[in-house]
Amino acid sequence: MPGGLFPLGGPVSKENLVGREEFINSLIHRLSEGQSIMMAGPRYIGKTSIAYEVLRRLKENGAYTASVDFFRSIPSALVELDARFF
Numbered sequence: 001m002p003g004g005l006f007p008l009g010g011p012v013s014k015e016n017l018v019g020r021e022e023f024i025n026s027l028i029h030r031l032s033e034g035q036s037i038m039m040a041g042p043r044y045i046g047k048t049s050i051a052y053e054v055l056r057r058l059k060e061n062g063a064y065t066a067s068v069d070f071f072r073s074i075p076s077a078l079v080e081l082d083a084r085f086f
């Protein structure tokens, strides 16, 4: 139901992300300390939405961020780098 009351499908935007505030803050805290994180969970539990929101907030705070989507084919693998990287 794209554009509907409850978006379904891929990662949701920050406006549509419900809850998870405490978890997001704990991830930001751990990453800021240089720790690595692996998130695992059932399908559609919100892993990617949370990861993107964590990256968005870190970038907002001045961190360099990047994301790679390994589910895309290699030639079209998505690599998003903060423009400030270059």
Ligand SMILES: Nc1ncnc2c1ncn2[C@@H]1O[C@H](COP(=O)(O)OP(=O)(O)OP(=O)(O)O)[C@@H](O)[C@H]1O
Pocket: 006, 007, 008, 009, 010, 011, 012, 016, 017, 018, 019, 020, 041, 042, 043, 044, 045, 046, 047, 048, 049, 050
């Ligand atoms: N915290 C949340 N707030 C709002 N919607 C959510 C939330 N968590 C999951 N969803 C719903 O689940 C869908 C899938 O979210 P997302 O792609 O982030 O999950 P995922 O765990 O990465 O899924 P997959 O296992 O397929 O990679 C979203 O489109 C949304 O409908």
Ligand SMILES: [Mg+2]
Pocket: 047, 048, 049
């Ligand atoms: Mg995902």
